[in-house]
Amino acid sequence: MGKIRKRKLNKVSNNVTSSNNDEEELPVDSKDNVIQTMIDQIQSANIEEKYCGLQTFAMLIESSESLKQMINQGIVKIVAPLLLDPAGSVRNAAAGSLRNLSTISLEACNMLMENDIMTPLVFYFHQYTESWTPDLDSKTKDEEIDTFVQCTNLLLNLCESSDLAVKYVGKSKILDIVPRYLDVSTFGVELVIAVMQLLFVIVEDNPLAIKKVSSTSERQLRDLLSIESSDSPALLIKTLTGGIIINICGGDIASLPIDVLNQIFTVLAKTLSVDHRLVCNELSSSVPLSDGDGKVVGPKGQEALLLDNKIKSVSRTLESQQIAIEIIANICSCEESDDTSEAAESSDSDEIGNDEPTSEDISSNGEEVFRPEDRLSPAVIEALSALEIFDKVWARTQLPPENVLMILQEYEGTKSIIRKLCNLQTRAFLCMNNIVLSLPLEIMGGINGIYKIWVEAGKLVFKQSSENLQLLEAATAVMRATLNRITLLNNVKPSESNLFSDLALSDIELMFTGIKNCEAPEIRSNLIRMIGILALLFVNDLNDTTSNVICSITEFILEQAHKENEVWVLAEAIDTLIDMYSEDNTDIIAAKVKLVEKLEILVPVLRNKARQQKKLPKDYKVLVTTVNSNLPRFVKYKKRRVAKL
Template identity: 60%
Template structure:
């Protein structure tokens, strides 16, 4: 979830389930091969205790990443998956927990689970054990059955998130007819309803068949869920997810929804994002046990343990709710315009300014969102609320949450929320009018703050870096559009010197991730373009340095779409007539003439690209020869 104009990032995987038991400590320390064979033997035994023990051992091995590949290679999933429909409730529960945890490891694991036919027994589970089940207070297996349903639903979510084949299986089954009955809060409780909503939130998106099914079977329940009263994190999460499912059932096109529903949905998002997640984490960290001088942590017991467990669950639900909320806002603001129309019919002799500007006519922000959505987002200050989600708790709080095993998932979720919020800010910058964002000075501050995340923090979090560089790029784009429409625009960058951009240039040189590299190249190009409005000796020097740097990087670039981004950036920068003298100074035409065949060759070699990258490469390849001819004529007349 959380669309951006380029690619749709994968949602964070759901947290693993604790599956510890007394049997784990009794497992003999055998060789890995012997252990796997023992598990296979136990899973195929007739005895319930043997099967249960085998599943518990499997769950324990899954906790170590180095065991995942051997488990998959031995085909253990083919043997474990049918236990989802075992007659014994305890076996079904253990199988669901272990397989759900396995699906949680990474996307590639889900692909292998699909290859080992996990969907057949999973589908049978819903048909045989979930179609008519209702929890009975007197039943001994009530809690097991409830937990099994939740784990199976989370397993289904992970598979559908990773595999189009899983979505196809889902459509061919009756699962979408079964899941809506579990949206009854009074019968099944919050945990079950939340699990179902999380699954529907994912499987309905961009899936017309699922949209119609869920709309037909669940419209009334969803309307009831978004009107729930209360501010408990479980209620916030339920309402937020229900709002997300409603939006997804109409394909994100909220124009078709009644005005009161649209206003209600935006209000839910605003309420969810208004809760101070940093304060909640600060309070949680006060109750998290700390290690002694030797690093040993004494886990709380009795009532103290129960209080901490409830607090951990509440903060986890709050962060899940806020992540879902920013993903919904990001989708509403994704504004995917018709990039697929590529104009290639202009002759080489006809070079006009529109081509040299790459057809970049500014589109009014107000036209990108339905008026009622725009008005609600502005009046409820959604942008400010999303921006607050990009801020992490204090460093000492983060360290406490990271060091205690029970709160490590909270630590990870905080980073997930931060990354998703930055992606959402990227979309909102492209969609909302600049005045509603706080004006040029506020957008400039966002650019600076995003830059601190990129250049002053640990570079290991690739997702964070990509989303933060996207925000930097979108911020400068917004300022550029404002300056183009305002002769007296801000002069925020007029005093910028070479020393101010050296860190950025070094960051691009060292960057190994194409998406981040492309964002940074485009960003410094926009920065240079802003300086064109304030030409003097210093700014001219900066523009020339940026130009030479981008051209040098273009020669080194292996990814054709990043090369196209670099060339497109240069074309944008030098389409202004005021840059003719600078173009002559850096010998731009000659250098671009050398790059043109390189771009063409790489485009032939790298044809298997996502659609948005193909558009970029095609546009750059088409525009470059015309631009070279156009600029050559301008320079020759100097």
């Protein structure tokens, strides 16, 4: 698995754009009339009318039905030009509303792009930010800063969702403008954080952006990385700075000066040293609880301000930890060594059935010559080990207690914390996938350490119900990665398969049920491969019990293969079977389950589905092509072997 960059929701919550209970103040009229009145107000020449219309727009965004109707009436092209309105209050209301609209979904961002949101947004930066500095004596200072923050986060959401948005930014003056806003003392933490979040995304794998930012911001970035404070805003700024510096060097972290490298890793460790469960527990103690009627009455005055600051602090802590985990995942990315990391899964060899480690894989004393961790530089491994990064990332896969989550979910102001916790957990599992395939075993607690990860991830996948498919996909990817790592070691030390000696057939059947009930092809694929790797481990310790388990797994995968609609998942299932039976000592089991006859039936099935489903991502297309080529040769090879029994 290579680098990860998942879309994040950067949503504002203020008096203009937040969801509240003011809907009863809307005129008691038909929805059509309400929307038309709103449009008339927005298009009015009167500032107060425009502002009122934008407030209505902000509230109606929360209703999917109303939003669909507004989009059909061209609301984006009506609101977007107000980013350039002469009245600051109107610009602020338009920016906040559009930013929240961009957080709804990927489709919402695509819709914004289709309605040419980038033209007025780019002009906003050119017109209002090129030389702007906040006037400390101005009554509208906070409003102007907030508008800048809203527009920056709107642009961030668009860039995370659309490559076209990134191209727009590259052709504009924005990357020449925003680096001047990296001075916390002049522009404040909110604006600096917004700008850095934007730069963090835009400079990744973007040579043009890298060139512009590196030429104008090197000194500022070094200064930000050295901020002495360790409060939540400072940790977020320093973590983002580390990520930007790494992205500027093209991900080649070993090319950085050793002092900068050490600074970045120290920042990452400090960021992940904050106990996210504890800060959420403490926050839940300050959140108002629901009364007997299920209503939650929010605090007021100074108490409300204190709670808002606590929520903001926890939010920044979770954001900084998510960014730190994404950085670590990219550092440990196996993108450059996919052939090695997938060694346990590969069936590309021309000589099917010869998967024993060769002399090139193992040295004369039985040690692996190329180890998974050899792809990382010694300095990186030393830093990851000394700062206990493995343990810190794994801790992020754990959520706070259920009662804490319930309290935070009930209060409107902390629902965003729940979303951030779930995003953090998912990113942590994705990061663990890369870590397991990259770090030395001793850093992870040896073979027993990664086996424990497999067990804990399995509890989440098979013993808990979850509607979060991204989380389940990440967790199954970790399970697959841990088994891959165990298999690589097992090729040298076959006794490691004893780790699974207590695994009962009922446990396997639980996995079967999970696969049958799984509607997400990515998760299905991971689970099918995972049970195949388990079978492969048992092949090294064949007896009546393990043979029965292998037979059960084989029959299940064959059954699933015939039911599978997605050609690349079908290819994954067939490739798994090829790996399982590539060893000559599996011939007897192959004959028992009639493997050859059943695979012969799948040859034309796979070929036909491949013809029908040609539009596939590159990785999936390679998998399908490879298996299409290997399957007939494997059938011919195994048929010859079984015939000799």
